Amino acid sequence: MSDMKTIIKSVAIDLFFRKGYFATSISDIASGSGIQKASIYYHYASKEDLLFHILESTMDDLTDYLRRCLAAVDGIESRMRAAVRGHVRFHLERQKENFIANSELRGLSAEHYRTIVKKRDAYERIFQDLIRDGSRAGVFTDGDAKILSYAILTLCTAGASWYKTGGRLTVEAIADIYENFIINGLKQGCIGPLEGG
Amino acid sequence: MSDMKTIIKSVAIDLFFRKGYFATSISDIASGSGIQKASIYYHYASKEDLLFHILESTMDDLTDYLRRCLAAVDGIESRMRAAVRGHVRFHLERQKENFIANSELRGLSAEHYRTIVKKRDAYERIFQDLIRDGSRAGVFTDGDAKILSYAILTLCTAGASWYKTGGRLTVEAIADIYENFIINGLKQGCIGPLEGG
DNA sequence: GTTAAACTAACGACCGTTCGGTAGGCTAAT
DNA sequence: ATTAGCCTACCGAACGGTCGTTAGTTTAAC
Numbered sequence A, B: 001m002s003d004m005k006t007i008i009k010s011v012a013i014d015l016f017f018r019k020g021y022f023a024t025s026i027s028d029i030a031s032g033s034g035i036q037k038a039s040i041y042y043h044y045a046s047k048e049d050l051l052f053h054i055l056e057s058t059m060d061d062l063t064d065y066l067r068r069c070l071a072a073v074d075g076i077e078s079r080m081r082a083a084v085r086g087h088v089r090f091h092l093e094r095q096k097e098n099f100i101a102n103s104e105l106r107g108l109s110a111e112h113y114r115t116i117v118k119k120r121d122a123y124e125r126i127f128q129d130l131i132r133d134g135s136r137a138g139v140f141t142d143g144d145a146k147i148l149s150y151a152i153l154t155l156c157t158a159g160a161s162w163y164k165t166g167g168r169l170t171v172e173a174i175a176d177i178y179e180n181f182i183i184n185g186l187k188q189g190c191i192g193p194l195e196g197g
Numbered sequence C: 001g002t003t004a005a006a007c008t009a010a011c012g013a014c015c016g017t018t019c020g021g022t023a024g025g026c027t028a029a030t
Numbered sequence D: 001a002t003t004a005g006c007c008t009a010c011c012g013a014a015c016g017g018t019c020g021t022t023a024g025t026t027t028a029a030c
Helices: A001-019 A025-035 A036-045 A047-071 A076-093 A093-104 A110-136 A144-163 A172-189 B003-019 B026-033 B037-043 B047-071 B075-094 B096-103 B112-135 B143-161 B171-187
Strands: none
Touching: A001 A025, A001 A036, A001 A047, A001 A093, A025 A036, A047 A076, A047 A172, A047 B037, A076 A093, A076 A144, A076 A172, A093 A144, A093 B037, A110 A144, A110 A172, A110 B096, A144 A172, A144 B026, A144 B143, A144 B171, A172 B143, B003 B026, B003 B037, B003 B047, B026 B037, B047 B075, B047 B096, B047 B112, B075 B096, B075 B112, B075 B143, B075 B171, B112 B143, B143 B171
């Protein structure tokens, strides 16, 4: 990827994060990149194509990262801890892209939307498999794997919306909090109606 | 509020939920309401004014609802359970408005934005006080009340993004799941670094 | 000379908003 | 009882502006 193509992408990530996809114009991205807006179209076919490239690379990198986090880890609880930690790390370290990936799916064409949702579903399925392995082994509670995976992922992903680089808490401290919170939640009988109603 | 004003608002809620604020035009809202777009401006000063009315009434109703849920409940754990259940109920029963309230804040003017964020902060503070009461009494873990409140609220709020009316799970079943998940998380020592690192 | 990478200029579409007008109902004075 | 005036609720048409995109051209490097 050429220099300018990379610059345009990172400027777009910054603007989409700060102002949103629809509120950001091609002119904004161009002036942020130091070129004319027509020149954007030499590097990207359309505004939507630019958004798609951002979302696709983010999803691909996220999935690769998770797989690498899990590659050498054995044991059900350890694998879940590694997965949660990896998810949190990636989302905090590439905060802007992940925020866009979670809020700007509506800007995609129908076809591109399907592509991204497929990647997202595949990613979620990794967590659902971890949950099912755990409940089959009796390590985790026997709850609905889909709902539990949504709960885990949205909980961690939300961190990316309030996290401030250089703030009070480090990435690792936040990862600690979420990792323990989730493992405790999965171990307890957290699913099913209350005894008392 | 006149009939047409109510119709316009509910059509706007539906469209903002499905397509997003910026992707929805005044024409869309008008034709959905069965009037011409110029007539919208008899009822609302601007598109942004319409968004603000939606967000403001949602936040006000949400806070009122929570206060009523807590009014007659005593005991730290019971109050937290009631608050979580109330939050989940409100978000699932008024799914569209709450989704908008969590995703379209950027559409507001600076002044209106401040107004809504103030209301949101006041609402979050109710949960933070419940957490602090609990940790002071030794019922809950001694964690960062702000981060815990974010975790609780985003976890429950996220339910509104995947919940389908008439789906596999009822509102009460989902409320059960989250209520127990969160109480367990708050009771355990879920905050702080792991022993092993 | 070719080609990559940028430029200027313009296009058509659509947007939020405004303006002037009108139909119909209510009120009050004649 | 009629009529004049006003108010509510809406309409048709247009405006200024911005948007994403395209076409054609220039620049600079090899």
